[in-house]
Amino acid sequence: MKFQDFKGGVHPSQKKNTMECATxxxxxxxxxxxxxxxxxxxxxxxxxxxxxxxxxxxxxxxxxxxxxxxxxxxxxxxxxxxxxxxxxxxxxxxxxxxxPDGLQEISEDVKPPVVDSKEAFMKAIRASGLTGLGGAGFPTHVKLNPPKDTKIDTLIINGAECEPYITSDYRECMENTSNIIEGINHVLKWTGIPRALIGIEDNKPEAIKKLAEAVDSMNSISVHSLKSRYPQGAEKMLIKTLTGREVPSGKLPSEVGCLVMNVASVSFVAEYLKTGMxxxxxxxxxxxxxxxxxxxxxxxxxxxxxxxxxxxxxxxxxxxxxxxxxxxxxxxxxxxxxxxxxxxxxxxxxxxxxGKIPQEYACIRCGRCVDVCPMNLLPFDIDRLVKANLHDELEKYSVLDCIECGACAYTCPSKRLLTQSIRLGKDVLRRRAKK
Ligand code: SF4
Ligand code: SF4
Missing domain, CATH: 3.10.20.600 (Ubiquitin-like (UB roll))
Structure with a gap:
């Protein structure tokens, strides 16, 4: 498969100190x-x-x-x-x-759900309490139920884990490989999506190897090594890299025929259907x-x-x-x-x-924040408008497209607190839209 690349991004020190720490x-x-x-x-x-x-x-x-x-x-x-x-x-x-009483008595309601139809699968996923385990917290049964007129042809499994320090998804890949594949197969079966692409950054070669071996004989699931670059794990970047499709401004992945789930989420699906816990x-x-x-x-x-x-x-x-x-x-x-x-x-x-909050200095208009922004925004301009309360002008800058990845602030030589400022701008625009 020929990969596309997304614009911008940064290379923070990975600090994956716990990669070899079994759970x-x-x-x-x-x-x-x-x-x-x-x-x-x-x-x-x-x-x-x-x-x-x-x-x-x-x-x-x-x-x-x-x-x-x-x-x-x-x-x-x-x-x-x-x-x-x-x-x-x-x-x-x-x-x-x-x-807690220390007894860990299990509720009588905990039993494997009977799943014999798409409706029963969706009901079970909701009852399991599952929300995106990668950090987004979006209810999974909602994600699996896109609007009726949308055709999803690709399930994307996010194993990128591009943030420094975090290795919990990597350990999921290493310790629960078979559950991940089983969970993907359940999702493909009950949603009717024909294929799944698993994307993992190339700084996790062991996980790539393990998953690739597990899907070796499967036509519908493939594993793809992605260049390590932050924010490779953001939904829109992952879709662009793996399929070449661009999610339009303000739209969801379903708009371009994709559904994105985290490795830990699909693994949980398999575990829940077996145990009902x-x-x-x-x-x-x-x-x-x-x-x-x-x-x-x-x-x-x-x-x-x-x-x-x-x-x-x-x-x-x-x-x-x-x-x-x-x-x-x-x-x-x-x-x-x-x-x-x-x-x-x-x-x-x-x-x-x-952990200390750095001292902010004046913007020197170097443009680095623009170069690294994966969403093609103008962070320094948005920051200026937010600080000056120029909210009418802010409307023209696609501020709501910001995925709050922090790449702009990370690269800024003047240590501008760009993400906080843009977040504030998003809040202002959302409140104005509500009114
Ligand atoms: S935080 Fe927003 S503005 Fe800054 S780089 Fe990320 S997407 Fe762009
Ligand atoms: S990176 Fe910082 S100093 Fe450079 S233009 Fe952006 S906000 Fe200004």
């Missing part, structure tokens, strides 16, 4: 906190109250909305509170806190200059991140910054009480040197 299971924490929103879409209503006993895999919250997924208990124990908390951003979210655990890369023993950890969803850092040996230096996700696109956390969520793929603790 280790963390035990049951002292408490579990399950937010009723861990996905893009409508929040769930809590179905339990303080004092209720719950079991592993029991539904704790659900919603009637199509764009939503249920949330489940990752432990057995007693609900100690149902209240609103700030998790990320500024909006409070209803959270169910559970005191919903999404209650997550593999997380724990790393960063302040972490004593970086590792890949299998964590129960709802575990406070402070406990995950403790499980990784604690800190060797006072962290200046805690991040959920990678250093390019992750979210800075204000507290180590925040729980691991469905979309958490990494937890980083960075020391003073790596």
């Amino acid at each position: 280790v299971k963390m035990g049951i924490p002292e408490k579990i906190v399950i937010p009723m929103v861990q996905h893009i879409g409508a929040p769930c209503q809590a179905l339990v109250k303080k004092g209720d006993s719950v079991k592993v895999g029991q539904v704790l919250g659900n919603s009637d909305a199509f764009v939503s997924v249920p949330v489940h208990s990752s432990v057995s124990g007693v609900v100690s509170s149902v209240d609103e908390r700030i998790i990320s951003g500024s909006k409070p979210v209803v959270c169910v806190e559970i005191k 919903p999404l209650i655990k997550k593999r997380v890369t724990v790393d960063g200059s302040s972490v004593k023993t970086p590792k890949n950890v299998e964590v129960l969803i709802g575990t406070p991140i402070g406990e995950v850092f403790n499980f990784s040996g604690g800190f060797i230096s006072e962290p200046a910054k805690l991040i959920m996700g990678g250093p390019m696109m992750g979210v800075a956390l204000y507290s180590d009480e925040i729980p691991v969520m469905k979309y958490t793929n990494a937890l980083l603790a960075l020391d003073e040197k790596d």
Whole structure:
């Protein structure tokens, strides 16, 4: 297959320190906190109250909305509170806190689903609580149900994992190869998509080899080695590289006949159809200059991140910054009480040197941010308009196309906080559109 290339991109130091760290299971924490929103879409209503006993895999919250997924208990124990908390951003979210009893009694509702039709498959995927495990948090059953008039001919499996530090998908490829292929086959069968392309960056040769061997005799699935360049794993870049198709501004991959799923997501599909155990655990890369023993950890969803850092040996230096996700696109956390969520793929603790916010200097109009922007935007101009509150002019700059990859800020010699500024611009435009 002849690959296309996407414009721009950068080469941050990879820091994949945990590539050879096989996943280790963390035990049951002292408490579990399950937010009723861990996905893009409508929040769930809590179905339990303080004092209720719950079991592993029991539904704790659900919603009637199509764009939503249920949330489940990752432990057995007693609900100690149902209240609103700030998790990320500024909006409070209803959270169910559970005191585990250590028994890990499994709910009677946990049994493999009967899947004998496309409808039953979609219903099962929703019931599993699956959202994109690569970090996006988009409900998978919604993704698998594109508008009726769209024809999907390619399932793209994202194994690029281009952010520095993160190796959780790499470990999925190494440790659960057969589940990945089984999950892809389920998706192809029940959606009717004829082919799947697995894309992995060429800095993971062992994973490429393992998956290529596993699909050797299969005509419908192929494995492709991609050049290591950030943000190769962004949906639009992956589609462009693997198929040559360009997703138009403001549109979804289905517009160009593609559906993108993460390696961990398809692997979970296979596991769920076999066991019926919903999404209650997550593999997380724990790393960063302040972490004593970086590792890949299998964590129960709802575990406070402070406990995950403790499980990784604690800190060797006072962290200046805690991040959920990678250093390019992750979210800075204000507290180590925040729980691991469905979309958490990494937890980083960075020391003073790596984590401090740099001093911004004036833009020198060097144009480097324009050169590296994979979405053909003009980051320095957008930054200028946002800072000057020139919102009418901002409308002309396709700001909503920004995928917030941070490549512009990474390359800027003046250390302009371009991503934050563009994010602000996107918020302003969205609020204006709502009005
Ligand atoms: S403007 Fe947006 S898409 Fe372009 S490099 Fe910056 S963060 Fe990435
Ligand atoms: S890279 Fe930085 S200094 Fe150069 S044009 Fe962009 S914002 Fe200005």
